[in-house]
Amino acid sequence: MNRLHDEVVLVTGGAKGIGRAVVERFVAEGAKVVVLDRDAEQLHLLRERYPDQVDTVAGDVTEYAAHAGAVELALARFGKLDCYIGNAGIWDWYRRIDRLDPEVLAQVFDAIFRVNVMANMLGVRASVEAIRKTAGSYIFTVSPAGFYAGGGGALYTASKHAMVGLIRQLAAEYAPQLRVNGVAPGGSATELSGPKELQLDGRKLSEDPRLAAMIEAGTPLKKVWRPEDHTGHYVLLASRTDSPATTAAILHSDGGMEVRGAG
Secondary structure, eight states, rough: OTTTTTOEEEEEEEEHHHHHHHHHHHHTOOOOOEEEOOOOOOHHHHHHHOOTTTTEEEETTTTTHHEEEEEEEEHHHSSSOEEEOOOOOOOTTOGGGGSOOOOHHHHHHHHIIIIIIIIIHHHHHHHHHHHHHHHHHEEOOGGGGGTTSSSOOHHHHHHHHHHHHHHHHHHHHHHHTOOEEEEEESSSSOOOOOOOOGGGOOOOGOOOOOHHHHHHHHHHTOOOOOOOHHHHHHHHHHHHTSSTTSSSSSEEEESSSOOOOOO
């Protein structure tokens, strides 16, 4: 442990699920963490649990001001910013676009891409000057859906493919000063929810036993993963000593979904 001693990290969507597990793992590794999330109650609990290592901003990741406020808090509270982790996301629950009214399709597209793609761009814009000063890095949560079909519907899959492209483009643009990488967790029962335009904002992936059974049956390692099972990849990519030569990489943490085969 202590691989991230004195590193300062900003995590979006860090109040629950994989984001929460990343926050807790980074604290255990010696980092100071600022969390941007809209769940004020869970943020309060995080601050109570880690008063010296965690501070929080309750805000909407689709608004630039929320990211700017989180960066300002990191600088004011901890003096710098070393790493930005864009983790907030929403899922489309396998909704097919041919079963959505055109007006609803447009609304859902906007909702998913604003959270899954644009929010990360806003976060980069708000944080890049601070991270340049520390020669730090970016890490984005992708998904197996960023590489092949079956991880969601067309809207979610397209948004995660877009994130693969964003990581590669930013890695090219920001080299050699900054590293830009991603983690693609899959096969997990988390609290990931969907867009309110589909009345899915109150539904959680972890509460659907059918999905857990599908995950277990559909992955070579035959297991439903916990959020904390993915956090080591984030630590590796954030570490200045363990991955200094790594950029434009996306680490798969999905139980081997890519080699499922035709059966």
